[in-house]
Amino acid sequence: MRKTILLLSLIAFFTSCDNIKQDNSAPSKQIDSSINVEVDRITFSTALAKALQNEEFRELIKSEALKKFDGDYDIFYQKLKDVRLSSGLTVESLIGSYLEKDADIMKLTRNLPLLTIFIPELSRHSASKWDTKNEIPIVGVRNYGDLAVNKPMKTFDSNGNEGSLSYRQDFLRPIIIVKDNERLVDERSKTSRLSSVNTEAHEPYLVNDLGQFAFWDNTFDKRIPEKEKYARINDLTDGFYDTELLPDIREAFENGSSCQRDNVYYRILPQLGRNSGVYRPNFAEALTSIRFSDKSMFNYVMDDATDGNFEFQVTIAMTGAAPGAINSLNKGISCSRNDVFSLTVDPDGYFIVNDTKLHLFEPIPIVGWNIKTYGDTWKFVVQELDPGTTTTVSSSVSSTFGTNFTNNDTKTGIGFGTSTQQVFNSGFNYVTTGASDALFDGTAEYCQPLVTSMSTYPMPPFGFPVNLYSHGPQITTGYVTLNMRTAQLW
Numbered sequence: 001m002r003k004t005i006l007l008l009s010l011i012a013f014f015t016s017c018d019n020i021k022q023d024n025s026a027p028s029k030q031i032d033s034s035i036n037v038e039v040d041r042i043t044f045s046t047a048l049a050k051a052l053q054n055e056e057f058r059e060l061i062k063s064e065a066l067k068k069f070d071g072d073y074d075i076f077y078q079k080l081k082d083v084r085l086s087s088g089l090t091v092e093s094l095i096g097s098y099l100e101k102d103a104d105i106m107k108l109t110r111n112l113p114l115l116t117i118f119i120p121e122l123s124r125h126s127a128s129k130w131d132t133k134n135e136i137p138i139v140g141v142r143n144y145g146d147l148a149v150n151k152p153m154k155t156f157d158s159n160g161n162e163g164s165l166s167y168r169q170d171f172l173r174p175i176i177i178v179k180d181n182e183r184l185v186d187e188r189s190k191t192s193r194l195s196s197v198n199t200e201a202h203e204p205y206l207v208n209d210l211g212q213f214a215f216w217d218n219t220f221d222k223r224i225p226e227k228e229k230y231a232r233i234n235d236l237t238d239g240f241y242d243t244e245l246l247p248d249i250r251e252a253f254e255n256g257s258s259c260q261r262d263n264v265y266y267r268i269l270p271q272l273g274r275n276s277g278v279y280r281p282n283f284a285e286a287l288t289s290i291r292f293s294d295k296s297m298f299n300y301v302m303d304d305a306t307d308g309n310f311e312f313q314v315t316i317a318m319t320g321a322a323p324g325a326i327n328s329l330n331k332g333i334s335c336s337r338n339d340v341f342s343l344t345v346d347p348d349g350y351f352i353v354n355d356t357k358l359h360l361f362e363p364i365p366i367v368g369w370n371i372k373t374y375g376d377t378w379k380f381v382v383q384e385l386d387p388g389t390t391t392t393v394s395s396s397v398s399s400t401f402g403t404n405f406t407n408n409d410t411k412t413g414i415g416f417g418t419s420t421q422q423v424f425n426s427g428f429n430y431v432t433t434g435a436s437d438a439l440f441d442g443t444a445e446y447c448q449p450l451v452t453s454m455s456t457y458p459m460p461p462f463g464f465p466v467n468l469y470s471h472g473p474q475i476t477t478g479y480v481t482l483n484m485r486t487a488q489l490w
Helices: 002-015 035-051 055-066 091-096 105-110 144-148 247-254 260-265 297-301
Strands: 074-076 115-118 138-141 153-156 162-165 175-180 184-186 206-208 211-215 276-278 283-292 310-319 326-335 341-345 351-356 359-365 377-384 390-402 410-412 421-433 437-445 451-459 464-471 474-476 480-488
Touching (some): 035 138, 035 153, 055 074, 055 115, 283 326, 297 437, 326 359
Antiparallel strands (some): 074 115, 138 153, 153 162, 310 377, 377 437, 474 480
């Protein structure tokens, strides 16, 4: 029954996407850098460090972090605070008991609505490695202002002693980080909202008197069952080769089609006498992998060891079939630094970057490529998001539209055939923050080959020959490369 509901949800999503409107929502968290907010964060962290003397509380923190509710070892304080311990105290009461007499735990945490406790995955310490019986971590306070000017991070131990550590090192002792959550937004806030495209019919993570907290992209919502691979996307090897293909793609490749997507979406293949067809909505494009262009990119995107997983936002923009018309949507990609870089750590805790790595992820659906609706070119703007003051950036995309469609939407001819063509240029906006890392943009074109070549190799262990197909298209920004695949939905 669950599989049926999931499939129907996917079908409903894609069949409704022809009506996509521009929505450039992002995790537009306004980071209040006022002294009071930072003081509140430090006050909370000092009390949290002392509360970690309680072994039961340490075990609770570990078990909650291992749930990875947002894909990282994060614990959202607003969700944690009402959990009751065996002593009868709630988490909020336990931490509050270690505050100075004039401090109010409820008041100071209200000033920090996205307050999150995070256990970084380090070479010597992580949530899974934490010996809660014998190890009492220190608590580090992530201060975005200090980070920006290379000041060290303040830390506190269970006795209330203050220390400091460099943000840039892999900490060589157990540590817990206090920070803002980077994957949740408050839907009630006028400064942050979710993309209606990205959050189809999923409930907020938490609603209370502070706000309505939800994920800015469903990629981060681990309540949603892992999406099944599309029916005809087969097991991936290195992300660019398959031992099997969608029959329509194989047919187009083997017959030398100059526009392989035409055989997928319209069943047009002149080599076999098929010169016209109607759009088929049971296919869609999907992002499947990301790779950095060079290992030097590590220092560009890796802010610090307290940052947790990378959160990439991909804004996909498509012109509409009229002057100024635009369709755009955001997609999120989450991965750890070890997913995209081959790393070791030196004796002093500094990272050594050996190489980049291709990161394959569960296919992230975009939309079906209806060339009549979306034209022949899509633009992909990529950034690694970090909290900060939000800014709106203007960009544009150009796309070509043909007139080789009849009144009943039958497409005639490969690509644009011999029809008259029109080029539309449309502007669009997307949101970034001052702390985010721009990874720039690239484009994909409708008639780029889905398969570029085929090679035959012996398949271990018996050496039987197998055909391996090299896939495209690759969307390259100069900083990262995304791979996009065409998927069959049903």
